[in-house]
Amino acid sequence: MYSIKTDKLTKKYGDLRAVDNISLNVKKDEIFGLLGPNGAGKTTIIKMLATLLKPTSGFAEVCGYNILSDQDAVRKSIGIVFQNPSTDIELTGRENLDFHARIYNMDKDVRQERIDEVLDLVELSDKADIFVKNYSGGMQRRLEIARGLMHYPNVLFLDEPTLGLDAQTRRSVWEYVKRLNKDEKITVVLTTHYMDEADYLCDRIVIIDHGKVIAHDSPANLKNSIGKDIISLQVADGKNFLNTLTAFDFIKGMELHDESLYESLYLSVEDGERMIPRIMDIAHKEGVIVQSVGLRKPTLEDVFLHFTGRTIRDQDTGKKEHFQRMVRERMRGTR
């Protein structure tokens, strides 16, 4: 059973394909993540699904309702927390929720009860009657989440729910999201460019880059798909060393990245702890000077790097020219 299905969904602005043939599906009651750098098209997808933008072409269904022909039914079944603030700061928290309840045509008795319920859920009950302009950023965010939940939506969209929040507030937003997904049996679709957020929260994700889907699976499967452990080496002459290493079977994959002052070599191996001494041995024999070495389990960052050839942060800064070569033949051969 799917909450959302899209087929070749496309949005063009002039010649720019902000969203390019996106086909994805979101299962009922899961937390689904749209992950990608800023400007990848995540928000545009959400806006189309929420009926705020009309797609240029393609098909999409939310809770079984077509986003073009059944707008009102779609609007009734979704809640949305926008990336930028969208509360009325001249009203109190409770007044904002009351506005929402009435515009969604909720009955009076249900309304009062539900307002208290969602306020309680996001721990704002004692702040309900002060003006939103006196709320902190985290409180405003929580109020927006509460508001998105008011009318018992089946699907809740969260567009960059923790953008601009401090680490502690981020953590607590994550906990709310997890809890309401479980307690309220609600499908959550969130966009984020934080890899750790997607990893921690999402049951499944799509990675989006330049408006296209580049991967669509669970975080665990995506991480497994690029190998086990990652050993990173900073070396003076990475290219030569890379050529040397191609002779060794225990290395399942390699990527070389030129970073301004040094070259970084990423090796994916199984049982990384045991492999470090072997690699150091090889380096020693070849006379390669290793400046530093690191070992880590793969993250979604590596997945993104693997599929796009750059890190998600490179795109965020957008300026740094990144020159990289990838050697993948071996990886494909051995798997």
Added chain:
Amino acid sequence: MKLHFNAIYIIWLREMTRFFRAKSRVIGSLAMPLFFLVILGFGFNASIRFSDIPPEIDYIDFLAPGIIGMALLFDSISSGLTVLMDKQFGFLKEIMVAPVDRFSIVIGKTAGGVTTALIQGILILLISLVIGVKITGVVGFLSAIVFMILISVSFVCLGLIFASKMEDMHGFQLITRLFAFPVFLLSGAFFPLDNLPVWLQYLTYMNPLTYGVDGLRHSLIGITQFSVTLDLLVLVCFSTLMIILSTYLFSGIEVD
């Protein structure tokens, strides 16, 4: 097209809440028309006689309905500003994503703008009475309210039309003022239109506010240039057209 009364009510209520919390707005928008009324009214009263105004009517009595029309015009049209503010502060997204017909949203917004304009119009009328403006009576007062509502609906919707096509609040204020001044000056608010040059007379005939001011003047002091029926007819047609047009343009708003 379906009316969502709960939505209309809450959109209206929000406008009211915000209006009454912004005291400076009430006072600020009352001050300007009152300056005009008092200074022009008493100033011209003493020294100038318009040949088209019957001798038994003072200039300030003639001016008062015009000033009410002016206050309604400026206040109504600037209510489009609340849409732009909602755009800027993100609240418009909350409204647009709700399962509510766009027509109901326009009706709610219009009801809010009309109510605030009407409050100001009535306040100015009451203040005029205090400073000595003479009106015909209670029936006239009630019929004036009908005209006030029609004028407000027309120009609130016009303000929404401007707002649905614009992003910038300062730009909006400039453009609407640029638009509102000739409308106000050519409405016969200050002077009778009978002896104007013919080309200017045609311009005034094309101006919906002319019929509003004429209707107000008929209701309050009993003189009229056209007939009340014509005034009503023009205003009802114009305001209906404005409602339809603003609903159409509002439906086309895509919010980012």
